[in-house]
Amino acid sequence: DEGAAKAEPTSAPARSSLGSRLQMTLRAGGVGNPRRNARVDAAFQSSAAKMARESSEPRATANAEDVVPDAQRGEVRAGSSLGWDVKLGLGGIREIEFFVQALQLVHCGTRPGLRVRSTLDALDRLLYAGLLSHDDHANLADAYDLFRRIEHRVQMEHDRQGHRLPVDDAGFQALSARMAIAPERLRLEIARHREVVSSMFGRLFHDSERIADQPTVREMRPAELTTVLAAQPQQLHEPAILDALTRLGFGRPRQVAGQLLVLREKPYGPFALSSRLQQGELAIYLMEACASAPNPDQAFSFLARLFTSVGDQPAFYRMLFENPHAARLLLHVFGSSQLLANILLREPEVFERLVGVGTASIWRERAEIGDDLARRLRGVDDPDRRLGRIRRFQQEETLRIALHEIAGASTIDQTTRQLAFVAEIVIEAALFEVVAGLNHRLLNGATRERLRSDQIPLAVLGMGKLGGQEFGFGSDLDMIFIYEADAALGLDHEFFTRLAQRLIRALSTASDVGRLYEVDMRLRPSGAQGTLVVSLEAFCAYYGERADLWERQALIKARPLTGNAALRRAILEARYEFAFARALPKGVARRMAQVRSQMHEAAGSATDDVIDVKMSAGGLVDIEFLTQYLQLRFAGAVSGEGAETNGEPQRGATSQNTLWALEGLATIKALATAFPALNLVSLQRDYRYLRRVEARLRMSDDRADSALPTDTDELRILARRLGFQGEEAGRQLHHELGQLQQRVSTAFFLIFNYGSAAHS
Structure with a gap:
């Protein structure tokens, strides 16, 4: 499994540093080709030797008071951070980046999802993959965030590339003012983060207590977790347990204790009193993952509801145990988004997608998404079942996009464009269903052939975020309906009005799996006072003679989503004429x-x-x-x-x-x-x-x-x-x-x- 948190089998001795594992991986051809590995190995040997020498030098502690310059890097080694190089200094940015890149290099051969450039993105993915503990992730992310902000303020002050903190108190106070942090607090924060980073960086080159069959970076087991999970049900509301939950990061410890009590008294699941050792290990992992979620209380609340919904299904809990990366991401979703959590609670089987999230496409082209929906509808004839599949498909695609957004795997451009792709495809599919339902009107006496939805001279004109393909989570569908009448087929204003009404109903009516979208028609000509549909001729006359400035401005976002090629082309030409050419x-x-x-x-x-x-x-x-x-x-x-x-x-x-x-x-x-x-x-x-x-x-x-x-x-x-x-x-x-x-x-x-x- 690509995302499994278990360490890969290796011939390494039981006590080995990550640095030695990295070199063995390179020599074994674990990533890339042998020629490239040789170059990387040589570069690593050189860099590692230099950084190991520096890392083996005595580190400054937060209580040190003397300042001793480093011979090679001009390092200022003191509890005072004056003159410290935030990028190249001991415990600085470069050591964080080296630590993260070493983990990526060891594991990216079997986990392609780790191949990202951004250090913070890589930290998140290492956490989700179970290769980095919550505490180590938080410590490195905190330090990297602080050091980068310091670096930016230093460079802004001098308007040049520089990484060294001011060498005098006045300069440091000016820096702290730009950081909006009190000087003494900033000094303490820098010293604390330097010490933590230095300690973690040392793991790369020194023997550790890890053994070969454990994760690369072992999960921390705070005493509070043991205190909480060892408690009997009747003890969960005692002050010591509530205090332990608070220290773990839960803001509403009584609520969490009550939910844990319910889970403890169930005859199944990892929190049950009768659970075996393996499930006990899972309970610890899940509790720690909830504590690390953006909203720990919300994460645990949704987890309790999920376990109640799933019931006594050992295969489900075994899947969680065997896929800790998916379990952690699930809880991160629970602690981040009520929208996504509710989808997962309504459709627990959708969680299977989480297990494969490491290989699920971050980016899917519009045609690929459309082909996927077409496959799901193939062989289904009942109109209600077809519309139900469209709704479920829309939710699952929204979930896929949101998971990658939450994990930091996609850019916001990719997120908003793919959400727009899904909306456009759903509109097309719903229009097809509506046309199929009205096809008896299209059976003209002279032509007994049914017309497809793309042959109907009706354009759904996307406006706003939909038109700009900048769609967001929860965005409305801003639309205008434009048609060209066809007397021979009986396609008149009345027909297109009925077609539009049914399309709006299909898109916006709530069902047992929720509604697709809210629909907003206020941007049509004459707004709420205007007709629901408008002919191409009337549309051009309105924008050419009566439209206000704000309507001309809104027309910039207009983009036809459906309709035959001739109608689309005519609308785009009208858009250019009325928005830009005049x-x-x-x-x-x-x-x-x-x-x-x-x-x-x-x-x-x-x-x-x-x-x-x-x-x-x-x-x-x-x-x-x-x-x-x-x-x-x-x-x-x-x-x-x-x-x-x-x-x-x-x-x-x-x-x-x-x-x-x-x-x-x-x-x-x-x-x-x-x-x-x-x-x-x-x-x-x-x-x-x-x-x-x-x-x-x-x-x-x-x-x-x-x-x-x-x-x-x-x-x-x-x-x-x-x-x-x-x-x-x-x-x-x-x-x-x-x-x-x-x-x-x-x-x-x-x-x-x-x-x-x-x-x-």
Whole structure:
């Protein structure tokens, strides 16, 4: 099993360091080809020898008071961190990276999922694979996060590549102010993390207590776990047990004790009093994994519900024992997302997908997803069963995408595009079912052949995030229906209205497995007062003569998802004509800024005290507004941008996709001349970060709210989901988002202040 936590068989002696195992792996051809292994082995020997010499030198402790420079690296070796090199120094960034890369190199031959570049991503995957204990993962992630932030602040101060801390107290106090951490606390944190990293790095080159049949890095067994799991049912609510649960990280120890009591009294499962030794080991592992989840209380609560639902099935618990990486990821999901947890509780068999998550595709092309659904529908004739399979397929694909998002295996671009792929395929499949149900209307006397859904002259026009292929968890389907009448087949306005109504019902009606999507039709011509469907002729007349500026702005995101080729092409040409080709009216920048201000006020919760990643000043909407203003102003000069793209968003300055539009806008010289201080690359980076925060918010409890929690504990849980570590995780997230908002607000002011002067 690729993800199993058991160490691979080896001829290593019982007491061996990871460094020796790494060299043996290379020599045995465990990864790559022999010629490459020889080069890597030589490089490792050289690097290891150098770092081993340095690691064998005496380490500074947090209580040391003297400062002794290192001859080779200018190392400052003291409890005081003055002058320490955060990257190359003892216990610094380089030692963390070397430790992680050594584990990757040993195990990536049998675990391809470990082949990632990012150190933090690799740490997460090593944790899920059972190759790194929770404590070691937390210690290394905490240290890496702190040291990287220090490195960035040092480089920002000197505007150059540098890694050495200030050598005097005044400089260190200035650094601590930029870090928003008190100087004395920062000194202690640096010293503590250096000591931990140095100790772990030493494991690579010194004999350890591990034996060959144990995981590479043995799980820690805190005394609190023994205290809790050794207690009799009647003892679980005693103060000593509740205190142990609190120290393990549970915020509601009485609730956890009550749930554990229920599991202890069951005649089956790893927590049962009658469980065997193997299941007892599983109970310890599961309890520790719950404690390491972003929300430990939520993780254990869902675990208790799952075991109650599964019942007495020894094969299920054996699967957990044999696949600890899947068990840990399951509990991380339980502690991260109520949305996904509820899917797993409704459909326990879907957990089988977790076991293979290490080999499940991180990225699937749209055609591959569509072919998969077609296979599942093959041979099923009953309409209700077909629609049920579509719903289950949508949930399973959402789960697959979310698992990789939670594990940090996919980029936010991959996440949002694949969610859009699934939505588009589900719309097509639901439309096919609706057309099949109405086919008696299509049996014209002269032509007795049934028409396929792709032959129907009805275009589902995706708008907003759907049109831009930037779909999120819990996003609505923003759509407009456009048709071309066909009198010969009896396809008139009434028919297309019925077709649209049935499609909306199929997509939005709740069932025993939940609903597919919420549908929003408010962007259609004339809004709620307009007809549900509109002809192509009426659509063009509306946007050519009556559409307001905000509707022209919304048209930027329009993308036809269904319909025959001729209809799709006509819609894209109309989009280019009405959104980009026509001259802008006066006062565009001022009017768009006013609309944005009204949206901010209407949001209500997006105040200065609450960060809403979507609606707050400096949030997602600001980036989207300034991007769309730049598109309206500059993209019309770009020729050949209205062509068909086989259903995909267009590339370039006229793209429906915000990030692709920013890439295209960066190539327009007139824009660079008008706004020389505008950093479009920074905007892309900030947009991606905000979308990731939004995704984690929406996965957490299946809600459309994009505001950060105001409760300190909930904010810390969110920050842990995003990779921040330690007790100050929530404050670090809040601080980082505050800096991001300032950057985006500066760009927004630059565009709409000077844009108003240029286009008043």
